[in-house]
Amino acid sequence: MFKIKTEDGLGGDIKAGKIISNEKTAWIMGFVVLGVILGGALIDWIGFILLGSAALITVLTLNSIVIIPTVYFGIPTRFEERIKKDGNVVVLKEGINFVFPLIDDLLPDNTMSRKLITDEVKAKALSKDKLEISLEGSVQYRVENLNTYIEMSRETIRKGMVDSIESELGKICGTKNADAFVEYRSEVELLIQSVLQLEKPPHHYIDEAGKIAVIKEEAKKIKKLVGWEESEINEVDKLKAVVGTTKVMGIILKKDIVENFVMDIEEEFGGETTIDKDRDKTKRLNELKNLVEKLSPEKWILKKEKEAEKEKEAEKEEVDIDIIQFYKDNISRISLLFKPPLEEESKVETLYGIKVATFKLAKLSFSKAAQEAFEKMRTAKAEMAAAEKRFGTKKKLLQNYIAAGLSPREAVNLVETTSDVKGVTRQIISVEGSQSADLLAVAKVLADKGDKGGGK
Secondary structure, three states: OEEEEOOOOOOOEEEEEEOOOHHHHHHHHHHHHHHHHHHHHHOOHHHHHHHHHHHHHHHHHHHHEEEEOOOEEEOOEEOOEEOEEOOEEOOEOOEEEEOOOOOEEOOHHHEEEOOOEEEEEEEEEEOOOOOEEEEEEEEEEEEOOHHHHOOOOHHHHHHHHHHHHHHHHHHHHOOOOHHHHHHOHHHHHHHHHHHHHOOOOHHHHEEEHHHHHHHHHHHHHHHHHOOOOHHHHHHHHHOOOOOOOOEEEOOOOOHHHHHHHHHHHHHHOOOOOOHHHHHHHHHHHHHHHHHHHHOOHHHOOOOEOHHHHHHHHHOOOOOOEOHHHHHHHOHHHHHHOOOOOOOOOOHHHHHHOEEEEEEEEEEEEEOHHHHHHHHHHHHHHHHHHHHHHHHHHHHHHHHHHHHOOOOHHHHHHHHHHHOOOOOOOOOOOOOOOOOOHHHHHHHHHHHHHHHHOOOO
């Protein structure tokens, strides 16, 4: 037998494999045969032959027993090659299993856990303003297709998931400046989940408006399948391309999926009907009906990419759809795609023979250059806000002084001599030729307004 390190973080090992290995069995059988020969020659052939036969049968029986720990499985080998049946690898389930003695074996590398496997993933992408965005998270997955999975190493699977994440994230990040992602952490997480867990991420269904007639026709067929009324089916006609773009939402629900789900319901509740069966059948059909309605193409919210809108419209180019905002606006609809009957294998899952359970984004960070750029931007905004606040305060003082009868020039000089900012020495500044010219202009406007609104 051999030991497997536990994956629960508690330490310790568990035993798995043959009770007696092939190598030990061969040695024991050699000693038994040698003992029979010596004992038969020196004492009694019949007695030692019977004793040796019993010992050989016992050893071979023990050698044929393979023990698989709980929540593990094993793939046996024959002469160090995996055993296959009808093109699929033979799998030994948890508990006691029997294989051919001496010729079959279970190697440590072919004993795997059915528990969720957690892998740390790190990915990078460049934003529109060429700043690096880094993310760190964890993917949890389990083995789904053994024929595919056993051909992959864990590191190959991890790198493949990172490549898929970076490929999709790079396309999205390239449409936005880095600071936009500060407030979109949960949307980025949902986007990555969609890449890893869905056959197609929902934003891949955004089509050209030229396909709108086909999209409407397919949507109507799907709605009709689940029993919508004609007036309700025609709601799909509201579907329009987003103003300023040629983009429209395509079909999320596949017709064959809906058909199969309806057939499953009919088979489950077919035959003799009862009140309870009819009620349950109606409930299931209504659930499917509501699902189709929520995912109908006219229900999805699409918005233009604001950052690119002005510059592209100026060049008469088409504006893109804001994908991150799309995930934010449609989070309730997107969450439905992770549940049956819509749940299908993603490209990542098919490629590596796994089933992804979830992805959690632990950290969304930026390069040193990006952090410095954000700091400068925050400082500039703070300075502008402070300047606006000071100007507002001075404006109120001007209003009060002019209302008291001072001329604009006198009011400005008085404001400059009485206003005090913490940390700055108060100075008397003449308004003529100074940087208070703007304040003087405001004072004159206030004075003019006062004259126009004066007494009768």
